[in-house]
Amino acid sequence: MKKNLTKVVMVLAAITMLAxxxxxxxxxxxxxxxxxxxxVTVELTVADGKITAVNVTECHETPSLCExxxxxxxxxxxxxxxxxxxxxxxxxxxxxxxxxxxxxAAKEAGLDVEKMKKNAYHAKAGKDExxxxxxxxxxxxxxxxxxxxxxxxQGAKVILIEKGSVLGxxxxxxxxxxxxxDPEAQAGAKLSNAQKNTLDSYLKLSTSDKDLHFxxxxxxxxxxxxxxxxxxxxxxxxxxxxxxxxxxxxxxMWHIYTGxxxxxxxxxxxxxxxxxxxxxxxHALESYDWTGSLGVxxxxxxAASDSLYTVLGAMWPRTHAYTNGKPLIDKxxxxxxxxxxxxxxxxxxxxxxxxxxxxxxxxxxxxxxxxVTINAKKGVVLASGGYCANPAMVKEYDEYWGADLTNRTLTxxxxxxxxDGIVMAQAVGAATRDLGVSQLMPSSSPIKGTMTDGVxxxxxxxxxxxxxxxxxxxxYAERDVLAKASLKLDNGIFYILFAGSGMANPDKMCxxxxxxxxxxGTSITDMxxxxxxxxxxxxxxxxxxxxKSAGGAxxxxxxxxxxxxxxxxxxxxxxxxxxDFGKEVLNGKIDIAAIEADPNVGFIISxxxxxxxxxxxxxxxxxxxxxxxxxxxxxPGLWAAGEVTGGVHAGNRLGGNAIADIFTFGLIAGRxxxx
Numbered sequence: 001m002k003k004n005l006t007k008v009v010m011v012l013a014a015i016t017m018l019a020x021x022x023x024x025x026x027x028x029x030x031x032x033x034x035x036x037x038x039x040v041t042v043e044l045t046v047a048d049g050k051i052t053a054v055n056v057t058e059c060h061e062t063p064s065l066c067e068x069x070x071x072x073x074x075x076x077x078x079x080x081x082x083x084x085x086x087x088x089x090x091x092x093x094x095x096x097x098x099x100x101x102x103x104x105a106a107k108e109a110g111l112d113v114e115k116m117k118k119n120a121y122h123a124k125a126g127k128d129e130x131x132x133x134x135x136x137x138x139x140x141x142x143x144x145x146x147x148x149x150x151x152x153x154q155g156a157k158v159i160l161i162e163k164g165s166v167l168g169x170x171x172x173x174x175x176x177x178x179x180x181x182d183p184e185a186q187a188g189a190k191l192s193n194a195q196k197n198t199l200d201s202y203l204k205l206s207t208s209d210k211d212l213h214f215x216x217x218x219x220x221x222x223x224x225x226x227x228x229x230x231x232x233x234x235x236x237x238x239x240x241x242x243x244x245x246x247x248x249x250x251x252x253m254w255h256i257y258t259g260x261x262x263x264x265x266x267x268x269x270x271x272x273x274x275x276x277x278x279x280x281x282x283h284a285l286e287s288y289d290w291t292g293s294l295g296v297x298x299x300x301x302x303a304a305s306d307s308l309y310t311v312l313g314a315m316w317p318r319t320h321a322y323t324n325g326k327p328l329i330d331k332x333x334x335x336x337x338x339x340x341x342x343x344x345x346x347x348x349x350x351x352x353x354x355x356x357x358x359x360x361x362x363x364x365x366x367x368x369x370x371x372v373t374i375n376a377k378k379g380v381v382l383a384s385g386g387y388c389a390n391p392a393m394v395k396e397y398d399e400y401w402g403a404d405l406t407n408r409t410l411t412x413x414x415x416x417x418x419x420d421g422i423v424m425a426q427a428v429g430a431a432t433r434d435l436g437v438s439q440l441m442p443s444s445s446p447i448k449g450t451m452t453d454g455v456x457x458x459x460x461x462x463x464x465x466x467x468x469x470x471x472x473x474x475x476y477a478e479r480d481v482l483a484k485a486s487l488k489l490d491n492g493i494f495y496i497l498f499a500g501s502g503m504a505n506p507d508k509m510c511x512x513x514x515x516x517x518x519x520x521g522t523s524i525t526d527m528x529x530x531x532x533x534x535x536x537x538x539x540x541x542x543x544x545x546x547x548k549s550a551g552g553a554x555x556x557x558x559x560x561x562x563x564x565x566x567x568x569x570x571x572x573x574x575x576x577x578x579x580d581f582g583k584e585v586l587n588g589k590i591d592i593a594a595i596e597a598d599p600n601v602g603f604i605i606s607x608x609x610x611x612x613x614x615x616x617x618x619x620x621x622x623x624x625x626x627x628x629x630x631x632x633x634x635x636p637g638l639w640a641a642g643e644v645t646g647g648v649h650a651g652n653r654l655g656g657n658a659i660a661d662i663f664t665f666g667l668i669a670g671r672x673x674x675x
Contacts, residue, residue: 029046030044036093041058042056042102043055043056044105044109051078052078055074056070069098083103084119085122125370136362138349138382139161143383145666146667147669151381152670154670159341159344160344162345167332177311177319177320179654180320181284181285182308182318183247185308186246187245190244192586195316195317199246223253230251245308255314256277259315262480263651266399276621276648279665287666290667291663296328299321310460312655348364349421352427358379359635360376361373361375387418388412393419422435430627431619434618434650439653440611441483443496453530460585464494466489469564475581492610499602532606536602542557616649625639626639645665
């Protein structure tokens with residue numbers, strides 16, 4: 001018995017020695033997971049059972065939003081020998097895709113999963129920190145950066161904190177569309193017949209028209225009468241001449257008013273606050289030029305005449321093509337650093353500090369949990385964005401969309417826009433307004449809710465069709481009108497019919513696509529190959545492409561239906577009159593024969609669906625961007641700018657007014673806080 005026991009012990013010892021001496025795994029192993037924009041593939045290089053390198057070999061995520069995650073997570077996996085690491089704030093989907101892909105690669109390599117769990121790395125809070133400054137800006141998007149720069153230009157010491165891992169916020173995701181009244185640019189343009197018809201229709205309006213609701217908002221009546229005087233004078237000054245372009249502060253304000261005048265579910269009406277709308281319309285050109293002085297690529301007013309366009313929902317061709325995405329944020333960051341602004345990312349504001357009856361700073365927390373106190377001698381600028389990345393909060397306040405909105409409605413927003421600043425301001429007595437309605441972006445990805453994976457042009461050129469190939473709405477209308485019309489269709493999905501230029505070089509976006517959506521860098525070829533859009537060099541090929549899409553689940557458009565819709569639309573462009581839907585500005589006639597004869601160009605159908613886009617309401621401010629309380633009194637030491645505020649747009653924001661808004665009120669808030 002003893003001899004047998006000895007043999008067993010010797011065998012076990014031998015097995016242990018063999019296991020200890022056997023070579024540990026080495027090689028390169030791959031794993032794939034799904035991110036926001038598509039598959040993410042990670043390769044682990046393993047030597048003797050140790051991870052020595054992590055390389056991302058495939059990633060379709062937006063680089064500007066995920067740059068920190070793409071650098072940090074692979075480095076932490078190698079350093080800590082684990083795939084159990086923290087996600088990066090503002091890049092959660094990308095982070096999870098990286099982590100999951102690396103985990104699959106580790107499993108493929110046969111690495112010890114239990115050991116990796118024990119090695120799990122999670123950042124720990126450090127010692128509490130305290131900073132002192134003149135002005136604290138909470139939020140690192142366009143409004144926050146412009147406020148920080150403007151305060152710095154006043155000689156103030158400025159700290160800017162941003163909740164996300166990168167600067168930019170929703171401004172990073174916005175299109176390059178900047179609305180401003182530019183008389184010099186309009187002088188070099190030409191007024192179309194459809195535009196003249198629109199101006200003529202304004203001359204027929206009366207301050208007694210009940211549909212205009214001047215009995216509720218009498219201050220807006222003078223905008224109409226002022227506009228009518230301007231139109232009459234414009235016609236008189238150009239009698240017998242070809243009419244140049246036309247735009248005035250009153251016309252922009254009229255569009256802001258009629259675009260934002262909306263009835264809530266309870267029967268009440270909301271309208272833009274007159275003085276805030278006037279501040280925006282009258283100062284937007286100044287803020288456009290100011291950003292140009294910071295190094296942002298802007299055109300001179302004269303040069304802009306040939307590039308004015310109408311971004312979706314803008315109501316008039318006053319939209320200036322504008323730098324967007326990372327290039328814009330990089331320029332703003334450079335300008336801020338030039339003014340000495342100290343920037344902290346991954347630091348979220350939590351609550352405002354009140355001292356001596358004024359706002360004197362804020363408490364914040366780093367992503368690792370470290371608590372931070374920031375004392376601000378002159379005060380705080382809130383520029384933390386809205387809450388359209390928090391659909392539950394949108395639904396809680398909603399008084400407009402009803403059943404069209406749920407707690408799971410998709411969004412175009414970055415994930416950090418969850419309403420933090422509004423809650424912080426309410427806690428110190430700030431009033432709010434217009435929280436009952438948030439804007440839906442009608443032309444979003446049906447799958448992701450983002451403004452990616454689609455092609456569209458100037459609103460005056462767009463043709464929107466239903467599943468049978470028929471137009472169903474005035475494509476030049478306001479965004480909520482477009483959204484409500486499209487949400488009545490099957491699954492809320494509609495289709496933009498696009499044709500012509502851009503296909504000669506398939507690695508570049510089609511004409512107009514970069515104006516609000518093409519900035520994400522996806523090529524036409526990628527979108528076709530990924531099934532996001534359907535393409536044909538002829539209408540017959542386009543119809544066939546639609547039949548093959550989604551395994552036959554998507555609409556199968558017929559060549560005849562598409563041709564009939566285009567030909568009818570062309571006739572409206574020729575006549576400069578749309579009897580079906582009253583489209584005010586008609587451009588983009590499609591020469592079917594010429595396109596079908598040219599192998600380098602073709603036709604596209606781009607499926608779209610509405611998603612949450614912009615918070616219409618927020619904290620109440622005055623024209624000096626001071627946050628006010630329920631009695632209309634300014635809260636000392638507190639300013640706000642951008643989407644965190646309410647009152648400028650009321651029930652619906654014009655496309656192209658958001659960028660004008662954030663820079664105009666960001667500039668005002670920063671200057672006043674820095675004084």
